[in-house]
Amino acid sequence: MSQLLSAYQFIPLSELALMRQRILRCASDLGLKGTVLIAEEGINFSLGGSRDALERWLSWGSDRLGMDAPVLNWQTVESVPFLRLKVRIRPEIITFNPDVVPGQLPTGRALPPDDWHRLIAREDVQVVDTRNQYEFELGSFERAQDPATDRFTEFGDWALQHLSPDQPVAMFCTGGVRCEKASAWLIQHGYERVYQLDGGILNYLQSIPEAQSRWRGECFVFDDRVSVDHALKPTGRSVCAGCRRPVESLESAAMPPVDEHGQCGLCSERFEPARLAGLRERVRQIELAQARGSSHLGPQPEGVDS
Secondary structure: OEEEEEEEEOOOOOOHHHHHHHHHHHHHHOOOEEEEEEEOOEEEEEEEEOHHHHHHHHHHHHHHHOOOOOEEEEEEEOOOOOOOEEEEEOOOOOOOOOOOOOOOOOOOEEEOHHHHHHHOOOOOOEEEEOOOHHHHHHEEEOOOEOOOOOOHHHHHHHHHHHOOOOOOEEEEOOOOHHHHHHHHHHHHOOOOOEEEEOOHHHHHHHHOOHHHOOEEEOEEOOOOOOEEOOOOOEOOOOEOOOOOOEOOOOOOOOOOOEOOOOEEOOOOOEOOHHHHHHHHHHHHHHHHHHHHOOOOOOOOOOOOOO
């Protein structure tokens, strides 16, 4: 068994190119796989490996990056759900609005799962899913509003149009990082009673027994598992190799139906020839692995959503 650690922290970072090289060296030496996103506003990562290696990574991050109080989520997995190690420099660690930096602005009150569980039972509370629509469709909390967004950058305008500032707002996401940005945005715009689920959905699923849970369905995750059930076990759902969204109609190899022009028949995305060739080779490798009866990691997400 291996460990999967997802975490984020909003801390000022600089010299990002040099920092990227140092992170690559450290995580590679520790045998970790996964994705690390860094920006001037902080760090967001999902890494898999041994418990000892991940503990050493956290110690190194505290000493060398100032990552002294990250929001952590530990999961036990049968195998690390990543193919390789990636470290990327981004304008934001979760794309929303570069002027909204939770480390410099007040954010919503973070509630532990037990308190959150009681709060969202109240009829006067506006329960809001800050994730995108394809994530919402797999599963969400009872009474949660779906913003029906394709990108998190659309959430701010939707919230101002649909959420009343006179009622409490309780928001949630997979691991908590989106809610940091979203809650800061609402507070900036005059919302006073803003709450967020500390550690996100993953923390809730680990803390609240399924028989008592207000969660319904599956939880989309940004790694090879695609989605997990209440026990955080992979559901076996396929994900499109192109847009990386879960799709019911695809085989497990998950090659999308693309016409001669590179237009996907499942979404609006159009793939250039080089990208399409790479996707086809990736799917071919998955099919070969399946024919051998061995495991092969499927299409990998570009980023993390802690």
